[in-house]
Each structure stands twice: as C-alpha cells, then as structure tokens.
Amino acid sequence: MPARPDAIADRHAFQQALVQWFHQEGKDYPWRRTTDPYAVLVSEMMLQQTTLAMVLERGHYSRWMQSLPDVASLAAAPESLVLSLWEGLGYYNRARNLQKTAQVIIDRHHGVFPTSLPELLALPGIGRYTAGAVMSFAFNLPAPLVDGNVARVLARLMDFHIEIDSPTGQRQLWKWAEGLLPTQDVRSYNSALMELGQRLCTPGTPSCLLCPVRPWCQATHPSTLPLKKPRRPVVAVEEDVLVARHNGKILLHQEQGKRRRGLWKLPAVHDRKIGSLLWSGHYTITHHHVSLRLHAAAETPVAQTDESWIVETELADWPMPSPFRRALNAVLHPVDDSNH
Ligand code: SF4
Structure with a gap:
C-alpha cells in the first residue's frame, strides 16, 4: 500500500475534508449557536472533566446562563449562588475561577473580554486550551487547541508513540495542532477536530471507515493509541x-x-x-x-x-x-x- 500523505504537508485538503464533514454531521450544541465569549467560556469550563450529557441533559449550562447571563452578573453574584449552580459538576475551583475571571474582566478590562492569548492566559484558571477555545469559537481567531479528544485524534493521525500526557508529548501535540491550523474559519475547524474525537476517533476502537481524514491517518493500530502515563493507584x-x-x-x-x-x-x-x-x-x-x-x-x-x-x-x-x-x-x- 502506498504511504499516506502527511496531514501537515497536505493541510489544505485535510482541513477541507474535516470541515466539510463537520458541516454535514456536526452536532448543534447551544454554545455553538453563540459567539458570545462569556457563553463560550462557561461551556468550556463546564465541559472540562465532565461529560457532555451531564452539562446538557441535566441542564447545568442553561440554568447557569439563565441565572448569570453575562460577565457583570457573574462578577457580582454571591459565591453561594455560583457554587449552587455548579453543583453536580465537581471540581468547584473551576466555578470560583470563572467568577474571579469575570471580576478581573470587569475591573481590569472595563467589562470587555480580552482577545489576545497573553491576556486570556493571565485570567484565573484559564490555560492554553480554554484560551484557544475562546479565541477560536468566540472570535474566530487562528488559535490551536488540544483537549483529550484532539490529543487522541492527533496521536493516531501521526502514529505517535510517546505518552500524550508527558511534557514531550504535549509539546509535540500542540506543535501539530498549530501546524494543521487553517487561517480562516478556525471556529468550524477546531469544532470539527474535537467532534471527530468525540464521535468517530473514540477511545478504544475508532470508526475509521467513516472517518473524513482517513486518507492522512498514519496509525497502523489506532486502538492501541494514544499512549498515556500509568494511572495513580486508587x-x-x-x-x-x-x-x-x-x-x-x-x-x-x-x-x-x-x-x-x-x-x-x-x-x-x-x-x-x-x-x-x-x-x-x-x-x-x-x-x-x-x-x-x-x-x-x-x-x-x-x-x-x-x-x-x-x-x-x-x-x-x-x-x-x-x-x-x-x-x-x-x-x-x-x-x-x-x-x-
Ligand atoms: S482514520 Fe481512524 S484512527 Fe485515524 S483519525 Fe480517523 S478515526 Fe482516528
């Protein structure tokens, strides 16, 4: 079998195939209907370490947005309300950081969401992934992102045999994410990459026969990837x-x-x-x-x-x-x- 083309060298065709699939198959989540950076940030913070079903079906996102619809209302809210709205999602520091971020945006940025990577990274609890999500989903700016789903897709796409949660593994994944990034419609592209990991390039056995980026995928045994550090004992x-x-x-x-x-x-x-x-x-x-x-x-x-x-x-x-x-x-x- 001839070698498959490298996704980075052939990135325009790769991006096109991925985005086209997304426009046909992509799910309609409430936060995809908005470009409000606050709504994007809330959904991203909620989705870290939590399943989509929890945030959607149990109504955490909609309840939060009804009670605290913008940065100003969150900044001024009593902490007990913030924690109550977060109840069931765990990792309560994310809720506290969300509120601190809202307070910093009001106090230091006059209520206007910053758009640059350094400014976003300076906000409490916002790391490179969340900053990339806000930049691309809210502002459509060319910012890469790597979450668990994207890491799995990239590790398989590149047939990567280094632990993805190691510093070397992370550095390489972010480099690939950056190298594959389009200059336009980054919003759709990043959503597509994440959704590919959620829907087809799933943990365990992926659905390669349905995959839009299969022509570029280098994995010979995708179900054995990605590699991860051993878990801490229970x-x-x-x-x-x-x-x-x-x-x-x-x-x-x-x-x-x-x-x-x-x-x-x-x-x-x-x-x-x-x-x-x-x-x-x-x-x-x-x-x-x-x-x-x-x-x-x-x-x-x-x-x-x-x-x-x-x-x-x-x-x-x-x-x-x-x-x-x-x-x-x-x-x-x-x-x-x-x-x-
Ligand atoms: S071909 Fe399979 S392993 Fe490769 S990216 Fe697609 S779903 Fe993942």
Whole structure:
C-alpha cells in the first residue's frame, strides 16, 4: 500500500475534508449557536472533566446562563449562588475561577473580554486550551487547541508513540495542532477536530471507515493509541458523618479545604456519640474511592466551628457536594415502597 500523505504537508485538503464533514454531521450544541465569549467560556469550563450529557441533559449550562447571563452578573453574584449552580459538576475551583475571571474582566478590562492569548492566559484558571477555545469559537481567531479528544485524534493521525500526557508529548501535540491550523474559519475547524474525537476517533476502537481524514491517518493500530502515563493507584478512604436533626433543622459543616471551600456537607462524626447507621454508599473523587457512611446522632450535638443548624426545607439553597446531596436525600426522603 502506498504511504499516506502527511496531514501537515497536505493541510489544505485535510482541513477541507474535516470541515466539510463537520458541516454535514456536526452536532448543534447551544454554545455553538453563540459567539458570545462569556457563553463560550462557561461551556468550556463546564465541559472540562465532565461529560457532555451531564452539562446538557441535566441542564447545568442553561440554568447557569439563565441565572448569570453575562460577565457583570457573574462578577457580582454571591459565591453561594455560583457554587449552587455548579453543583453536580465537581471540581468547584473551576466555578470560583470563572467568577474571579469575570471580576478581573470587569475591573481590569472595563467589562470587555480580552482577545489576545497573553491576556486570556493571565485570567484565573484559564490555560492554553480554554484560551484557544475562546479565541477560536468566540472570535474566530487562528488559535490551536488540544483537549483529550484532539490529543487522541492527533496521536493516531501521526502514529505517535510517546505518552500524550508527558511534557514531550504535549509539546509535540500542540506543535501539530498549530501546524494543521487553517487561517480562516478556525471556529468550524477546531469544532470539527474535537467532534471527530468525540464521535468517530473514540477511545478504544475508532470508526475509521467513516472517518473524513482517513486518507492522512498514519496509525497502523489506532486502538492501541494514544499512549498515556500509568494511572495513580486508587486509594480507599472511609468517611463517617453525622446526621443530627433538631426542631426541623439539620447540622451542616462548611468546608474550608482548597477543593470544596464554601460547600456544605454533613459534619464528621469525630468523637460524638452515634446511633444507628442510616445510609452507606460509595463515591469516587480523583483517585480516591470513598466509602461514605451516614450515622444518626445519639444526642443533639453542640455546633462546632464552621458548623450551622440549617432549616431542612431550605437545604436546596445550600451548595453541597453531590455525593452528600444524594445520600442526604436518601435519608430525609426515603422512597416509600410500602405499596409495592
Ligand atoms: S482514520 Fe481512524 S484512527 Fe485515524 S483519525 Fe480517523 S478515526 Fe482516528
């Protein structure tokens, strides 16, 4: 079989094939209907580490845009509202950074979104990928981007046998992304590259027979690519918390740690007396596998530092990590199956 042409040397034909496929097959996501940099930024921040289905079907994006439709409303919003709207997406620092970014845009850029790479990279929590997404999707400027999907496509396209999450691997991927970039309609091109990774060049076995860039793909065994560094071993963690209720209120603890600061959860048991086990389950956060157990309080405890008695009927207004929300709902509103 003759050697396939190199995508970079033949980039105009490569770009054309990819964009043409996208115009025929591309999905109609709400953030693709807008060129508002704020809306683009919100969607990109939400989609990091989260599935499309979560952001779309559970309504996180639409709820956020209804409550905080622009930079000014986000900059001025109370942190508890920002965290509540983010609830269920995890990695709450992204929500805090989004708000800090909005405040910087109001304070230092007079409410106008910056358009240059250095200015965007100077905003809190914005890295090269997000800056590239805002530049290309909102402003149609020629900025490359590499996310997990694009990295997989490029590694296969170039038959790349270096770990893509290593510094060398990342440097090379960004170089290729830049080398393949068109000068026009970067918005469609970058969307197309990402969508190719989501829809056809998927993890595991890709759908090469349907792929618009197959004529340029150098991979001989695409399902073995990309290479990645070995995962961190999973660490088991036990979390025992207290369900203390009194006069229609429940005791909650406000987190101060870096990851969940500002969120409310059930307080740790510590050395307080516990009664029966009310609920147990598991959740995973990064490489931690947590066994969560909810215990009834044997007596009404005194609220300690960072703890407050919260009215149970108002619990929805208090931002809470979703594993705690699910567990607490199961205890406070058990499904009545007496008729079954
Ligand atoms: S031909 Fe297959 S491996 Fe190559 S880019 Fe297309 S889907 Fe991915």
